Amino acid sequence: MKELKFKPKDLNKSLVKQQKVSLENQLELCKCYDLLDKTIQEANESTNMVFIKNQASKVEVLEFELQRLWNFDIDKEYHRYWLDFNACRCPRMDNLERLGYGRIVNLNCPLHGDDK
Numbered sequence: 001m002k003e004l005k006f007k008p009k010d011l012n013k014s015l016v017k018q019q020k021v022s023l024e025n026q027l028e029l030c031k032c033y034d035l036l037d038k039t040i041q042e043a044n045e046s047t048n049m050v051f052i053k054n055q056a057s058k059v060e061v062l063e064f065e066l067q068r069l070w071n072f073d074i075d076k077e078y079h080r081y082w083l084d085f086n087a088c089r090c091p092r093m094d095n096l097e098r099l100g101y102g103r104i105v106n107l108n109c110p111l112h113g114d115d116k
């Protein structure tokens with residue numbers, strides 16, 4: 001197995017306990033976080049908007065996967081990594097403060113401006 005940057009010990013322990021996350025899922029979570037990091041980093045090093053949008057779609061899939069592995073409800077309203085793209089022009093802090101209550105999207109954001 002490839003060495004993980006993100007280790008099970010890096011996971012929030014009380015959350016692991018609260019959500020009863022199995023050891024197997026903890027390892028899967030680490031793989032997901034590694035991939036998430038890499039995907040966002042690659043996007044942020046690029047100026048190719050098609051590539052960046054594609055990376056953003058991958059991150060969305062990963063966010064759903066994270067929710068599943070954490071035994072959380074599968075709910076797009078609680079996603080947060082879509083705000084980590086340098087190309088994103090949506091208000092980051094406002095969105096993080098109101099997770100679960102609907103997104104505030106900047107219509108001029110090249111990544112999310114046309115979200116329905």
Ligand SMILES: [Zn+2]
Nearest residue numbers: 088090109112
């Ligand atoms: Zn955006």
